[in-house]
Amino acid sequence: MDKEGKGMDVIVCVKRVPESAEAEIVIDKSGKRVKTEDLVFDINEWDDYALEEAVLLKEKLGGSVTAVTVGSEDADSTLRKCLARGADRAIRLTDKAFAGSDGYAIAKILYRAIKDLRFDLILTGTQAGDDGYAQVGVVLAELLGIPHATMVKKIEVKEGFVRVNRELEGGLEEVVEVKLPAMLAIQTGINEPRYVSVMGIRKARQKEIKVLGLRDIGLREEDVGESGSWIAVEKMFIPPVEKEAVILTGGLDEIATKIVEILRARGLV
Amino acid sequence: MKELFVLVEHRRGELRDITFEMLTKGRELSQKINADLTAILLGHNLKEFAKRLADHTKKVLIVDDARLENFNAEAYQRVLSHLISERKPSLTLIGHTAFGVDLAPSLATELNVPLATDCIDLDFEEGELIVVRQVYGGKVNVKASLRKSESYIVTLRPATFESQEIKPLGGEVVELASPLSEDIEYKRFIEFFELPAGEVDITAADIIVAVGRGIKEADNMPIVKKLAEALGGVLACSRPIVDKGWLPKDRQVGTSGKTVKSKLYIAIGISGQFQHVSGMKNADLIIVINKDSKAPIFQAADYGVVEDLFKVVPTLTDRILEEKTYTS
Numbered sequence: 001m002d003k004e005g006k007g008m009d010v011i012v013c014v015k016r017v018p019e020s021a022e023a024e025i026v027i028d029k030s031g032k033r034v035k036t037e038d039l040v041f042d043i044n045e046w047d048d049y050a051l052e053e054a055v056l057l058k059e060k061l062g063g064s065v066t067a068v069t070v071g072s073e074d075a076d077s078t079l080r081k082c083l084a085r086g087a088d089r090a091i092r093l094t095d096k097a098f099a100g101s102d103g104y105a106i107a108k109i110l111y112r113a114i115k116d117l118r119f120d121l122i123l124t125g126t127q128a129g130d131d132g133y134a135q136v137g138v139v140l141a142e143l144l145g146i147p148h149a150t151m152v153k154k155i156e157v158k159e160g161f162v163r164v165n166r167e168l169e170g171g172l173e174e175v176v177e178v179k180l181p182a183m184l185a186i187q188t189g190i191n192e193p194r195y196v197s198v199m200g201i202r203k204a205r206q207k208e209i210k211v212l213g214l215r216d217i218g219l220r221e222e223d224v225g226e227s228g229s230w231i232a233v234e235k236m237f238i239p240p241v242e243k244e245a246v247i248l249t250g251g252l253d254e255i256a257t258k259i260v261e262i263l264r265a266r267g268l269v
Numbered sequence: 270m271k272e273l274f275v276l277v278e279h280r281r282g283e284l285r286d287i288t289f290e291m292l293t294k295g296r297e298l299s300q301k302i303n304a305d306l307t308a309i310l311l312g313h314n315l316k317e318f319a320k321r322l323a324d325h326t327k328k329v330l331i332v333d334d335a336r337l338e339n340f341n342a343e344a345y346q347r348v349l350s351h352l353i354s355e356r357k358p359s360l361t362l363i364g365h366t367a368f369g370v371d372l373a374p375s376l377a378t379e380l381n382v383p384l385a386t387d388c389i390d391l392d393f394e395e396g397e398l399i400v401v402r403q404v405y406g407g408k409v410n411v412k413a414s415l416r417k418s419e420s421y422i423v424t425l426r427p428a429t430f431e432s433q434e435i436k437p438l439g440g441e442v443v444e445l446a447s448p449l450s451e452d453i454e455y456k457r458f459i460e461f462f463e464l465p466a467g468e469v470d471i472t473a474a475d476i477i478v479a480v481g482r483g484i485k486e487a488d489n490m491p492i493v494k495k496l497a498e499a500l501g502g503v504l505a506c507s508r509p510i511v512d513k514g515w516l517p518k519d520r521q522v523g524t525s526g527k528t529v530k531s532k533l534y535i536a537i538g539i540s541g542q543f544q545h546v547s548g549m550k551n552a553d554l555i556i557v558i559n560k561d562s563k564a565p566i567f568q569a570a571d572y573g574v575v576e577d578l579f580k581v582v583p584t585l586t587d588r589i590l591e592e593k594t595y596t597s
Binding site: 018020021022023024025027034103104107126129130131132133134135136138139141142143147148149150151163165166167168169170171172173174175176177178179182188189192229230231232233234235236237238239241242243245246247248252253255256257259260262263264266268269 | 280339340341342343365366367368370371373374375377378379383384385386387399400402403404405406407408409410411412413414415416427454455456457458459460461462463464476482483500508509511512513514518519521524525526527528532533540553554556557561562563565567568569570571572573574575576580581584585587588589592593596
């Protein structure tokens, strides 16, 4: 909030991830990671919606948006996107020691960087498209001692609290009220992330990205990386095939004919 | 005696399937580590649930408190952190559901107990907990170990294990005093909100053509719509299509949408994350069209076509229209 107590100061935690839904994923020689050379990286899809929600809140109520990420220098492209879309400030948390961190260790890093900032709301994606822990935001909230809600599909800001819709299973939602300051983990589809204007990109290039390392945020090496994590990857493998589909091959007409024959045999055409 | 906790999940007066799925896995693990399988049942007016659960477990621990009637992460966390610190179960299983995702990470943080989320398998190997998780949308599995601890928390992916019918165990039902002393201040459940029904009920359809992210642009949607029409079926979709607003929510197949059991399900440009697959895997005949032969959706398919949908689908539509003119 500003001096008159108006507006929302929002921190949005984002992650740069490889697009995997449409890409072929290959495990590298170490057996613990995937090959990333041929993959296209962008802001995590869930975080993209969280970023948009943060900017919408600022546009509606005033205040500010600060984007924070844990990652290498490559993550600047993600922060630039946040700045171009309407974030006012960007912080990148980078250190060799952060490698191998799980969701818990990442949350500890974010906690150290965020705890002294002024904020009303922290937004992040409910999960990430790569490791899919779905836990960073909630751990962060607990470390900060603030309440949270996950899988959020709607936010209404009230006096001192937010009223949110959480997505449950089977087309059901629940409405809950959460006191501010709070952490909300956003579900996809809550809004329509905007495209970045050329002007926005130009302006974003001039904005500064603040870079902080392990010591700047008062952490020790054992707090982060594998030693500071709950979970360590032993090996990656391609999921075993449980049911083998019959693959229909041939030219387009041939494939179409084969499908029609299958459907005809079952009385479906 | 060591204990293995399973947190019972219920909503609007119904025990949820995930509860029994966790009990299946919990039973196997509890035998291995020689622990009592203990169901943790939090809520209000729980007698019926307790009776049913006692058939599946060694013990049912109940905390009956009006403040626990509807799931509330804050209230649940307070009760569970109390129970876990007091009884130190070797493992607590929680569903990786809208309920578990809201609860497990903060609970584990408060207790400083290692947590592994969204697991599809787990086992104790020499006292150490090993889990299997899926990453990159189900395209890669990860075997991972947890930091050594006397207690662990794991969230289990729904529909991964089957509920088992077993010989009733006649477990002991123990009611505990509610450890909630103060009001739940920070988070308040207000109400459930049912999304309004749309014009088409996809769960009643015999033929479903479902489209996913692979369709790329809203302008391409007529390609799949025409196929659905040619087949006399309805058009459904996976989550990204609803997120983008190209089809209404009531057309979404999957965990947060509808579960269908159609005679025919053609999945086009859908990679097959488990949330989608759990909503369509019981269709009678599943045909998949996807250009990535490694897409997890092929695991659910009877027949697969590894091809560009923009080429195959129009050809198929034409062929079906021909067939229909021919036979009519």
